[in-house]
């Protein structure tokens with residue numbers, strides 16, 4: 135089987151543990167198990183039998199996930215090995231070789247690459263940068279053909295950190311209802327809205343809406359490898375059938391911790407910890423940008439990502455490679471998300487780390503002769 139290189143993930147895998155300053159993360163600085171479990175729960179965990187458990191997720195965990203999505207029940211939830219497995223299962227269940235899907239870019243690009251490897255045709259449709267990265271509904275509709283099975287996008291968006299407006303959500307759900315094309319929204323950054331405490335979801339807005347999510351970003355728990363999909367019961371059952379092949383199911387230790395992370399009051403505590411870190415990081419990047427010629431952004435409303443536009447004539451990958459080699463500062467290239475002329479800087483990290491990384495970018499911009 136041929137598969138295109140998942141350039142974002144491959145680059146992180148190659149360099150993230152060796153660079154001096156890694157600013158390629160998109161979520162919140164990781165939480166610890168002790169932020170989630172009480173002493174009594176830690177003792178309970180120590181006695182947990184390490185069986186397979188429920189392969190689709192323990193009923194109580196599926197309940198806890200459903201409780202975060204108005205209108206959902208545990209029968210609408212499948213627990214997956216990270217949101218990335220949930221994305222894979224969704225694609226496999228909804229499209230096959232010869233079908234067509236629409237990927238809204240810029241995008242995380244997992245589904246784009248997977249679709250190419252599965253012989254599914256992909257059309258990329260761009261968000262509108264001049265409209266705070268909202269979707270172009272007319273362009274989406276024009277891209278729909280007889281074999282189109284799915285439209286997929288991220289909200290809050292990776293890499294821009296912007297969120298859909300309620301009217302964009304309604305328009306997307308209405309398009310899906312009217313055309314019969316499934317709408318998949320990867321909401322893994324839900325809960326990281328920096329200025330608001332509510333975390334909107336598109337779940338329940340249309341008949342063919344399917345949402346994936348997980349604990350890796352706003353909850354700061356990527357090491358749990360805990361994700362889910364949530365949608366109509368028959369589709370959830372079909373994805374579970376596929377999961378028998380992909381991972382059988384997720385680990386009982388992660389499920390135990392995940393359930394406690396999702397139940398109040400811990401859920402609120404983790405999300406507000408995240409918002410606090412993100413607000414400070416975003417402010418630091420705003421200060422860095424203030425008055426700087428040739429750099430701009432659409433202010434991110436959620437997540438730990440600043441998607442910075444620059445006006446130098448240099449490909450984004452050459453920029454980030456040069457920066458990493460010269461200064462040991464590692465950021466993401468816009469091209470990895472399907473768009474040039476941008477870099478993505480993670481600001482959900484330790485403040486000193488962010489400070490040093492931004493100083494490294496300054497030094498690089500000053501010293502690299504071809505930019506001056």
Ligand SMILES: Cc1ncc(COP(=O)(O)O)c(C=O)c1O
Pocket residue numbers: 160215216217218219242288292320322347348349350356359360361
């Ligand atoms: C939009 C999006 N979806 C999914 C993932 C992967 O999530 P997980 O770690 O839960 O597999 C990422 C990770 O960066 C992401 O940005």
